[in-house]
Amino acid sequence: MRRPGICRKKPPMEPYKHTVKYYETDRMGFTHHSNYIRWMEEARIDFLDQLGWSYQKLEEAGILSPVIATECRYRRSTTFPDTVSISVSVEEFRGVRLRLNYVMTNEENAVVCEAASEHCFIGKDGKILNLKKEYPAFYELLIQLVRPA
Amino acid sequence: MRRPGICRKKPPMEPYKHTVKYYETDRMGFTHHSNYIRWMEEARIDFLDQLGWSYQKLEEAGILSPVIATECRYRRSTTFPDTVSISVSVEEFRGVRLRLNYVMTNEENAVVCEAASEHCFIGKDGKILNLKKEYPAFYELLIQLVRPA
Amino acid sequence: MRRPGICRKKPPMEPYKHTVKYYETDRMGFTHHSNYIRWMEEARIDFLDQLGWSYQKLEEAGILSPVIATECRYRRSTTFPDTVSISVSVEEFRGVRLRLNYVMTNEENAVVCEAASEHCFIGKDGKILNLKKEYPAFYELLIQLVRPA
Amino acid sequence: MRRPGICRKKPPMEPYKHTVKYYETDRMGFTHHSNYIRWMEEARIDFLDQLGWSYQKLEEAGILSPVIATECRYRRSTTFPDTVSISVSVEEFRGVRLRLNYVMTNEENAVVCEAASEHCFIGKDGKILNLKKEYPAFYELLIQLVRPA
Incomplete structure (x- = not known):
């Protein structure tokens, strides 16, 4: 049960923008497919930044998220x-x-890639973290962001 | 129907070896996860080489395999x-x-990554190739390699 | 001698900004040194964009600049x-x-890297271009930008 | 003065081989120039391995070589x-x-790239190491390998 008075509004998330680099193309003439995995990381980092839980903040707190x-x-x-x-x-x-979804679109708004990534959270002791217990604010934030099925 | 007398034996495939490069690590201390996607390409190229259908041979024949x-x-x-x-x-x-599977193991023979990739074949006209019709030998070879379910 | 009436003012060039990506670090904890070479390309492309001679425009004109x-x-x-x-x-x-110089600074305005790159221009025929003759406007622009020794 | 009886023979160094990866090409059709910087690292690591002073051994001894x-x-x-x-x-x-030189040749034995890199050695305290004092065997080995001018 959620306590009244706490703001339940989901933060409005901005899409992340990546401009394809020349060195990301291959001799077929297009972006090499491995780069999308890297852009997912860029977008994920930006997503966490927007949530107020930056990678840096996580790393400083001793949390790794492989x-x-x-x-x-x-x-x-x-x-x-x-x-x-x-x-x-x-x-x-x-x-x-944590399972994240990514939808990538081009300038014509056409979908270029649909992707997903899965993560866990590991504490300083190298063990999987119980976020609910140890970082309840972060836990609540993520729970709240889960898309309705 | 297959003609009798043709050797049906699958070619014995050698695993591909990749030694992790220093520049493939990230500041977490481990291989950055995007590199496995690149190793899959290396292994796939080696796999096709072993089959006698190298990327180069495919590219020279005007076949792209995105x-x-x-x-x-x-x-x-x-x-x-x-x-x-x-x-x-x-x-x-x-x-x-074409759906390929990859099993990656370390020097202790422990599985480090399980992966898959999917590909189609595109001809000079930019259209999806009917391999069976246009490259029957390659088609037969791939069909023969499909793992029994 | 330069004709009077033509604007000789150098365009005001904005520095290019690159935010270090997580995947650009290595296990020493810092940016892998090979990435600076890639940032030089990013900055060079931005520089040419600002000059009105984008890579794309060059490539469409059949000019390669290795x-x-x-x-x-x-x-x-x-x-x-x-x-x-x-x-x-x-x-x-x-x-x-063409020899370009790059000065890279961090957020404290300290120099992190000093670099240079050299380029030539190659036409559709694979031969080195005489920019002065074939692209006099681009030639003039570059000449004008040469730093006084 | 060098003590007699110590073997002064330089170890016979094998060139390092790198096969260009598909993902190392760019849309110009050739290897992207940033990769040569990475190959230099691969070759340097192999060089140190051949000398018996692997990166790993150096890192385990707390020596970093930026x-x-x-x-x-x-x-x-x-x-x-x-x-x-x-x-x-x-x-x-x-x-x-330490200043290293690299000569890269293709299969026709033509030079494709000439390169150099410079390094220092840093100890556990973050300070520049006096190799002669602290790792005399490594120091001697490197001194011995300096090409005559």
Whole structure:
């Protein structure tokens, strides 16, 4: 049960923008597919920044958040110097495993890639963190962001 | 129907070896997760080489084989200068979409990553190739390599 | 001799900003030194954009501008998520070989890297271009930007 | 003065081989120039391995060897799947700053890149190491490898 008086409004999240670099293309003429995995990290870091829980803040608190899985479905090619917009959302989180979704669109608003990543949170002792107990504010924030199924 | 007398034996495939580079690590101390996607490409290229259908041969024949999806599940961390063995197998192929599987193990033979990639084949005209019709030898080879479910 | 009435004012060039990505760090904890070479490209592309001669415009005109040399002197380390400002200037150009200089500073305005790159211009025929003859406006612009010795 | 009876023979150094990866090419069709900086690291690591002073051994001893400068002169383009041979030699070392030279050749034995890197050695306290005093065996080895001017 949620206490009354606490603001339940989800923060309005801005998509992350990445302009394709020349060095991200390969000789097929398009962005090499491995770069989308890197853009997911950029977008995730920006997402956490917007939530007020930056990677830096997490690292300073001794929290590591390793990637345990990634998935990418490439829909359309991109190339230098396209600008790709990446929207991040929380697909699943019950306290341990965080699953994020990414929708990447080009300047014509066409989907170029749909992706997902999974993470856990590890504390200073190298053990998986119980966020609910140890970082309840962060836990609540993530829970609140889970998209309705 | 297959003609009798043709050797049906699958070629014995060697795993691909990749030694983690210093520049592939990140400040968490381990291999950055995006590199596994690149190693999959290295292993796939080696796999096709072993089959006698190198990327170069494909490119010279005007065949492009874009990546349409990737999936990675990271099981254990690796770091410089670990050597990772990557075994590639054909999970699915019926003529259009090729789905490959990758099992990556470390020097202790522990699985560090399980992955998959999906590909199609595109001809000089930019259209999806009917491999069975246009490259029957390559088609047969891939069909033959599909792992029994 | 320059004709009177033509504006000789150098365009005011804005430094290029790059925020260090997590994946650009290595296990020493800092930005891997190879990334500065990539940032030079990003800054150079931005520089040409500001001059009105974007890479794209050059590529569409059939002009390639390969890198023939790079030099980097690393003064201070950087790491995620530092923002690096990169100022580009023309050190030398007499018509064939373009030598650019780069000064990279951190948020405290301390120099983190001093660098240079050399380029030539190649036309559709694969031969070195005589910019003065074939692209006099671009030639003039570059000549004008050469820093006084 | 060197004591008699100590073997002064320089170890026979093998060139390092790197096969260009598909993902190392860019849309110009060739290897992106930033990769040569990474190959220099690969070759340097191999060079130190051959000398019996691997990066790992250095790191375990608490010695860091940051790159303080790099230079590359690109002579010929390379592309996937060329194999590049990289010969490393010690250009200069008097005890503090190590300057290495790299000559990279293609399969036709033509020089594709000439390069150099400069390094210092830093101890556990973050200060520049006096190798002669603290690691005399390593110091002697490097001094012995300096190419005659």
